[in-house]
Amino acid sequence: MFSAQEGATSSQLSYKVGIKVFSYANEKLDKGWTKEHIEDLSESSQFYVRKTAHFTEYFLLAVSVAFPLYVYGVRGLWLVFTAGIFCAGFACLDEYHQSFVSGRSPSKRDVLIDCCGVLPGIILTRIVGWTGRMTIFKPLSNSEEPDKNRKKGKRRKPLHN
Numbered sequence: 001m002f003s004a005q006e007g008a009t010s011s012q013l014s015y016k017v018g019i020k021v022f023s024y025a026n027e028k029l030d031k032g033w034t035k036e037h038i039e040d041l042s043e044s045s046q047f048y049v050r051k052t053a054h055f056t057e058y059f060l061l062a063v064s065v066a067f068p069l070y071v072y073g074v075r076g077l078w079l080v081f082t083a084g085i086f087c088a089g090f091a092c093l094d095e096y097h098q099s100f101v102s103g104r105s106p107s108k109r110d111v112l113i114d115c116c117g118v119l120p121g122i123i124l125t126r127i128v129g130w131t132g133r134m135t136i137f138k139p140l141s142n143s144e145e146p147d148k149n150r151k152k153g154k155r156r157k158p159l160h161n
Contacts, residue, residue: 010104014049018042021049054110055117062087062121070129080122087118 019042026033033041042049066083074082091114095106 010050011046014046014053015042017053018045018049051110051113054113058087058091058114058117059121061090062118063125066122066125067129070125075126075129079126080119083122083125084115084118087121088115091115091118 019038022033022038022041022045025031026038062083065086066079069079069083088111091111094114095108095111098104099106
């Protein structure tokens with residue numbers, strides 16, 4: 001949706017986000033900034049707002065792609081490779097799509113920033129998945145023991161005498 005916005009619309013959205021962020025900071029940190037100063041800050045920080053949005057969007061995309069892969073058993077370097085290639089490819093296609101939107105152009109820098117958001121998203125997914133498997137879901141892995149023993153030729157103890 002954001003990639004399909006025309007250049008002027010996208011810039012206006014970034015400006016509004018800056019206004020909200022600096023107004024909130026002014027209120028919470030009791031800076032005493034005037035409305036004009038907040039508008040100037042928003043105008044001068046649009047580049048950073050836009051690039052932070054790129055990073056954050058692709059961080060969330062990476063978590064959304066990597067988590068289901070992790071749950072279904074894709075782990076380790078295969079997870080990093082599979083989710084990373086998917087998200088990087090999506091970033092490239094997104095920038096290519098922007099070449100058709102009025103007032104927008106593709107940027108290799110944006111693809112790089114997108115990929116910088118992807119890697120932490122995949123790493124966070126691996127950490128959360130591993131922690132969950134070692135703590136919360138550990139009892140569920142113990143329930144698989146009887147099935148493993150049966151395959152080895154061991155007999156299960158009867159439940160009743």
